[in-house]
Amino acid sequence: MALAVAQAVGDRAALVVEAGTGVGKTFAYLVPALLSGERLLLSTATKALQDQLFGRDLPHVLKALGLPMRTALLKGRASYLCLHRLEAARQMDDHLTTQQELADIERWSKHTRTGDLAELPQLAERSGLALLVTSTRENCLGSTCSHWQACYVNHARRSAMVADVVVVNHHLLFADMAVRESGVAELLPTVGVVVVDEAHQLNDIGLQFLGEQWGSAQLRDLARDLLATAHPAALGVADWHALAVELERCTDVLQSVGRSAGLPGRYAWNPGVGRSEDEGTLRSAAPPEGVDAAPWAQALSELATVLQQTASALAMACEASPILERMHERCTGLWDSVCRAASVGDEQHVRWLELTAKDVRLVESPLDVGGDIAGRLMHVPLCIESASGPGADDKVPLAHRPRNVSPAACSWIFTSATLGDDKELSWFTEPCGLQGARTLRVSSPFDYATQAALYVPAEAPSPSDLAHSAWVASFAANAALQLGGRTLVLTTTLRALRAIGEDLRVRAAAGLGLDILVQGDRPKRWLMERFREGAGQGNPGCVLVASASFWEGFDVPGHSLQLVVIDKLPFPPPGDPLVLARVQRLVSKGRSAFAHHAVPEAAIALRQGAGRLIRSETDRGILVVCDPRLATQGYGKRLLRALPPMRRLEDAQAFDGAVAELARLTTSSTKACPQA
Numbered sequence: 001m002a003l004a005v006a007q008a009v010g011d012r013a014a015l016v017v018e019a020g021t022g023v024g025k026t027f028a029y030l031v032p033a034l035l036s037g038e039r040l041l042l043s044t045a046t047k048a049l050q051d052q053l054f055g056r057d058l059p060h061v062l063k064a065l066g067l068p069m070r071t072a073l074l075k076g077r078a079s080y081l082c083l084h085r086l087e088a089a090r091q092m093d094d095h096l097t098t099q100q101e102l103a104d105i106e107r108w109s110k111h112t113r114t115g116d117l118a119e120l121p122q123l124a125e126r127s128g129l130a131l132l133v134t135s136t137r138e139n140c141l142g143s144t145c146s147h148w149q150a151c152y153v154n155h156a157r158r159s160a161m162v163a164d165v166v167v168v169n170h171h172l173l174f175a176d177m178a179v180r181e182s183g184v185a186e187l188l189p190t191v192g193v194v195v196v197d198e199a200h201q202l203n204d205i206g207l208q209f210l211g212e213q214w215g216s217a218q219l220r221d222l223a224r225d226l227l228a229t230a231h232p233a234a235l236g237v238a239d240w241h242a243l244a245v246e247l248e249r250c251t252d253v254l255q256s257v258g259r260s261a262g263l264p265g266r267y268a269w270n271p272g273v274g275r276s277e278d279e280g281t282l283r284s285a286a287p288p289e290g291v292d293a294a295p296w297a298q299a300l301s302e303l304a305t306v307l308q309q310t311a312s313a314l315a316m317a318c319e320a321s322p323i324l325e326r327m328h329e330r331c332t333g334l335w336d337s338v339c340r341a342a343s344v345g346d347e348q349h350v351r352w353l354e355l356t357a358k359d360v361r362l363v364e365s366p367l368d369v370g371g372d373i374a375g376r377l378m379h380v381p382l383c384i385e386s387a388s389g390p391g392a393d394d395k396v397p398l399a400h401r402p403r404n405v406s407p408a409a410c411s412w413i414f415t416s417a418t419l420g421d422d423k424e425l426s427w428f429t430e431p432c433g434l435q436g437a438r439t440l441r442v443s444s445p446f447d448y449a450t451q452a453a454l455y456v457p458a459e460a461p462s463p464s465d466l467a468h469s470a471w472v473a474s475f476a477a478n479a480a481l482q483l484g485g486r487t488l489v490l491t492t493t494l495r496a497l498r499a500i501g502e503d504l505r506v507r508a509a510a511g512l513g514l515d516i517l518v519q520g521d522r523p524k525r526w527l528m529e530r531f532r533e534g535a536g537q538g539n540p541g542c543v544l545v546a547s548a549s550f551w552e553g554f555d556v557p558g559h560s561l562q563l564v565v566i567d568k569l570p571f572p573p574p575g576d577p578l579v580l581a582r583v584q585r586l587v588s589k590g591r592s593a594f595a596h597h598a599v600p601e602a603a604i605a606l607r608q609g610a611g612r613l614i615r616s617e618t619d620r621g622i623l624v625v626c627d628p629r630l631a632t633q634g635y636g637k638r639l640l641r642a643l644p645p646m647r648r649l650e651d652a653q654a655f656d657g658a659v660a661e662l663a664r665l666t667t668s669s670t671k672a673c674p675q676a
Contacts, residue, residue: 001017001415006032008411008438009032014413015412015413015440016437016440017419017442018440019416020443020445021614021644022615023445029415030058031065033193033195034062034067034165036193038411039164039193040165040193042168043168043170043172044197044198045170046169046198049197049553058165059071071163071167072156072162073114074157074159074160077135080156081112081133082135082147082152083109083150085134086133088228115155117130131221135153138329138330170202174205174210175209193412194411194413195413196414197416198416199419199428200417202432203368203369206372206373208365212340214334215360219247219254222247222310223251224244225327230324234317246306250303255360258288258353258355259360261355262355266352266576266577267352267355267577268352269287269353270351289353300342304339341362350365351365352577367578367582368431368582369433370431421604425439446617448644448646452614452622452644453646454624455654456628457626457652458628460472460626472565473499475626476504476563477504480543481513481514482663483662484666485515485534488554488612489504490612491545491567492569496568497518513541515540517544518545519550524550542560554612555615561621562620563659564610564612566606566624568625571602572598572601599639602639603639604642606639607642620665
């Protein structure tokens with residue numbers, strides 16, 4: 001892999017590498033990229049992985065190579081404390097936050113060098129307080145802010161300007177693309193090599209970022225700012241209180257109408273279906289699935305009216321304060337979004353209504369990001385004018401200004417443990433527009449035939465059987481009891497998550513003797529740490545029932561995890577609006593939606609789930625897929641090929657024997673090494 005990366009860097013080419021678990025892909029791309037002497041941009045999927053790469057892996061490699069290179073970590077605005085917003089938060093009512101929490105943040109702000117909220121582990125990333133003390137592109141005051149020189153975002157961007165290696169995340173990579181095209185110079189360095197790690201998430205993150213979404217959260221935030229900022233800054237220009245109250249009311253109506261669709265989830269919305277009585281007039285879009293047309297149209301109409309009135313009032317008050325000018329831009333943007341939601345969409349995008357526990361969101365997304373990645377991102381150099389944006393007083397030294405690198409002078413490396421189930425890695429390359437890239441598949445060095453076994457219980461009910469979840473829970477409980485916990489149950493739906501979790505809790509209450517952990521009951525980080533601890537110090541062994549994000553990125557090397565149970569084959573949800581749109585496009589091209597979409601998606605997800613089991617050369621474990629279709633259907637052979645080459649357990653007797661052997665080995669290892 002390192003040789004292929006070195007060659008791609010030398011040839012200024014694009015390379016896509018699937019590197020199996022244990023290959024050491026981080027070192028494999030860091031060493032040749034750093035030795036090339038090129039300025040390097042590293043992008044990974046999440047902020048947690050970003051911190052790991054910047055704080056652990058990169059320093060180790062630089063030290064080993066003896067390279068004195070300058071490095072920088074750059075995150076999005078939402079990761080940094082905004083001093084202006086912190087001041088404004090102090091003026092908020094106590095019911096929005098507590099003075100104690102604000103005091104903790106204020107004390108930390110006095111000595112932090114980076115302003116990165118990751119330094120405050122007690123502050124949840126999605127907490128209401130975090131939203132109050134960070135900025136967005138819409139509410140940032142830019143160079144007119146009194147804290148401009150001390151701004152942590154600016155400090156991070158200036159550091160990135162002069163660094164040889166910059167570590168970002170995929171969200172920021174897409175933000176650079178979007179902002180640059182709007183005419184604002186984004187603060188990312190010009191580079192010779194771009195490495196995209198955890199590349200399998202690139203398409204989904206791109207869809208989130210390059211699409212548009214708005215909803216009740218943004219509307220309520222605007223209403224709150226009208227009262228907190230516009231009212232005292234432009235008293236007498238408008239009745240800000242009345243406008244805020246009306247905006248809240250219209251938001252409540254929209255949320256109520258949206259929730260009539262049903263339970264939290266995504267609801268298909270085909271806005272191309274609409275009617276117009278008069279030729280030439282704008283057609284109104286049909287409502288989302290499950291929502292009545294008349295209340296929906298009325299809610300959007302009333303919301304558009306109050307946003308238009310608010311925008312007009314803010315336009316008159318803009319001269320009073322730069323803050324009001326930014327609020328006017330936010331309000332106008334929301335008004336445009338509401339008007340688009342009330343009009344007919346196009347065939348290149350898909351829309352849906354998304355209901356969460358707290359909010360209602362309206363989402364419009366492209367079907368894939370191929371044109372954006374291959375055209376707008378890869379063929380346009382990552383270039384910036386200055387560290388502080390246009391009009392800033394502080395200029396970047398000439399020696400540190402970015403080199404004018406042509407698109408051909410930049411090489412791109414995309415890598416992940418799961419990128420496809422064929423040689424061309426088409427699951428990844430096609431939607432990302434990378435069919436012309438070089439590809440390489442590097443197998444895992446682990447001895448799966450010795451370290452792991454696969455069992456597909458023939459006696460398992462069909463996944464469509466109502467008794468399926470109860471059977472999975474019983475199966476997992478019996479095996480976990482022999483292993484003393486050490487079991488991860490991965491589900492494909494939240495319904496199965498709740499059913500299996502509740503069944504196991506009942507068994508635990510009846511004396512199962514295991515600690516049942518269920519995703520959603522506690523923060524993800526807490527669940528991970530508790531599961532890794534396992535039995536010991538008075539704690540029982542653990543069974544973790546999880547879905548969604550636990551299928552990947554959950555790393556438990558050693559004896560704490562020895563059994564992974566997958567409830568059924570992870571085919572994409574057929575009712576998901578984005579899946580439906582992609583299926584329709586494939587059908588229109590004469591391709592099989594099942595063969596070209598459903599099976600490849602299931603293969604990738606199945607491999608990700610199976611990847612939780614063996615994380616080191618000494619791990620031992622069993623993967624169980626409680627779906628007989630894997631062994632009986634023709635497409636099962638393709639899915640089996642996507643899995644690591646584990647030995648097969650043919651029947652229940654073989655499975656029981658393998659579990660007993662695992663339990664024996666674990667007991668022997670624990671006696672020899674008590675801390676295990």
